[in-house]
Amino acid sequence: MANAFRVVIIGGGVAGMETAMTLGRGRHRLIETTLIDKGAVHYWKPMLHEFAAGTGQESRDCTTFVEASRRFGFRFVQSSLSSVDREKHEIRLANEEIVPYDMLIVSLGSRSNDFGIEGVMANCTFIDSLPDASLFHEKFRAAFREAAAANRKLDVGIVGGGATGTQLAAELCSAIDLAPGYGKEARKNILSLSLIETGKRILPAFPERVSNDARKQLEALGVSVLTEAMVTSVDEEGFHLKDGRVVPAELRVWAAGVRASAATELFEGLDIARGGQIVVNHHMQSTRDTSIFALGDCARINDAPLPATAQVARQQGIYLGRAIPVIAQGREPSTFVYRDRGAVVSLGDYNGWGMVGSSTSFGGGLLRGLAPRWLHDLIFRQHQIGVMGLARGTAAFLKAHLLPTRPRLDQ
Numbered sequence: 001m002a003n004a005f006r007v008v009i010i011g012g013g014v015a016g017m018e019t020a021m022t023l024g025r026g027r028h029r030l031i032e033t034t035l036i037d038k039g040a041v042h043y044w045k046p047m048l049h050e051f052a053a054g055t056g057q058e059s060r061d062c063t064t065f066v067e068a069s070r071r072f073g074f075r076f077v078q079s080s081l082s083s084v085d086r087e088k089h090e091i092r093l094a095n096e097e098i099v100p101y102d103m104l105i106v107s108l109g110s111r112s113n114d115f116g117i118e119g120v121m122a123n124c125t126f127i128d129s130l131p132d133a134s135l136f137h138e139k140f141r142a143a144f145r146e147a148a149a150a151n152r153k154l155d156v157g158i159v160g161g162g163a164t165g166t167q168l169a170a171e172l173c174s175a176i177d178l179a180p181g182y183g184k185e186a187r188k189n190i191l192s193l194s195l196i197e198t199g200k201r202i203l204p205a206f207p208e209r210v211s212n213d214a215r216k217q218l219e220a221l222g223v224s225v226l227t228e229a230m231v232t233s234v235d236e237e238g239f240h241l242k243d244g245r246v247v248p249a250e251l252r253v254w255a256a257g258v259r260a261s262a263a264t265e266l267f268e269g270l271d272i273a274r275g276g277q278i279v280v281n282h283h284m285q286s287t288r289d290t291s292i293f294a295l296g297d298c299a300r301i302n303d304a305p306l307p308a309t310a311q312v313a314r315q316q317g318i319y320l321g322r323a324i325p326v327i328a329q330g331r332e333p334s335t336f337v338y339r340d341r342g343a344v345v346s347l348g349d350y351n352g353w354g355m356v357g358s359s360t361s362f363g364g365g366l367l368r369g370l371a372p373r374w375l376h377d378l379i380f381r382q383h384q385i386g387v388m389g390l391a392r393g394t395a396a397f398l399k400a401h402l403l404p405t406r407p408r409l410d411q
Contacts, residue, residue, distance in 0.1 A: 022321020024072025110297030113257025157249030160256035161197030
């Protein structure tokens with residue numbers, strides 16, 4: 001398209017996809033959008049623990065980028081970033097393609113932080129992406145079948161008592177409870193699951209009542225919850241703690257800490273925060289290069305830092321998608337304003353809690369937990385309907401609740 005304003009989005013997670021969708025809905029004829037991602041499908045990152053456990057279904061809950069590109073009118077390239085030439089305003093991809101840009105949007109997401117602890121990278125599985133989740137699920141299925149056949153315990157250890165680690169622990173229990181041929185008795189007899197948290201309590205972003213209730217729920221499922229437990233090294237035996245204890249774990253998951261994607265290191269000369277995020281202003285624009293913007297987990301506004309959540313990424317993507325046409329015309333857009341919609345944590349079908357503002361919580365209990373559990377799902381479904389369209393998104397929602405996934409551990 002001659003004389004088009006070239007927008008290039010690196011990363012098709014929640015922030016990148018919301019930017020592309022918002023631009024696509026506007027049908028701006030003079031804006032040409034390219035989205036680049038190393039994967040073939042778009043997924044909602046807060047669902048990774050469900051894919052890892054097998055209680056979520058990739059074929060039902062993910063959308064291919066090719067399909068989304070047709071719907072929203074952007075060009076999709078499946079590759080990853082190799083280098084950035086800020087002077088020429090172009091990037092080189094791993095497939096050797098050179099892509100020029102007028103505006104470069106970095107939405108590469110985040111990864112868990114190993115904090116330099118010995119043995120973490122070599123001996124732990126991470127749940128940072130869909131391939132990570134799929135890899136762990138295959139490991140879990142194989143290990144559980146083997147343990148069941150040998151009539152022995154399967155030791156699983158998860159480090160990180162935030163939302164990902166806590167919810168993964170519950171989903172693994174749920175996967176066994178729902179799996180044909182196994183069920184609750186098999187979970188009690190075979191699974192030995194430990195959740196390890198360095199801080200004083202799990203779910204530290206929630207009020208203390210929620211942390212205590214969630215701990216009680218996990219312990220009722222047989223999960224050993226260790227708090228104030230600092231991991232000093234990891235090996236094939238398990239997790240070695242500062243106090244000398246060893247937590248045995250045949251399967252070891254690291255879900256602690258957050259760092260921006262390693263690819264942000266390619267942006268030499270930009271202000272980079274300690275966590276690897278690109279420092280941006282309140283227009284989500286890099287403080288060192290006016291043509292580079294960053295969103296979501298790999299962006300940081302120094303005077304108003306925000307948590308690495310899908311809610312933040314989604315709002316920033318929608319904001320920038322609306323701001324780009326203004327920027328393309330040489331005008332200054334309004335500043336980004338984050339609106340905290342609260343937070344939800346769901347422990348499978350066992351229980352759930354929600355939070356309004358910074359301290360008011362709700363949920364818990366057999367029936368009171370239903371509202372936050374449904375709200376947790378509806379937040380995702382709102383995004384899914386935006387990606388898939390009303391008809392397909394609603395159909396996926398109904399199918400998920402009328403024909404829920406039955407995890408298969410026997411094959």
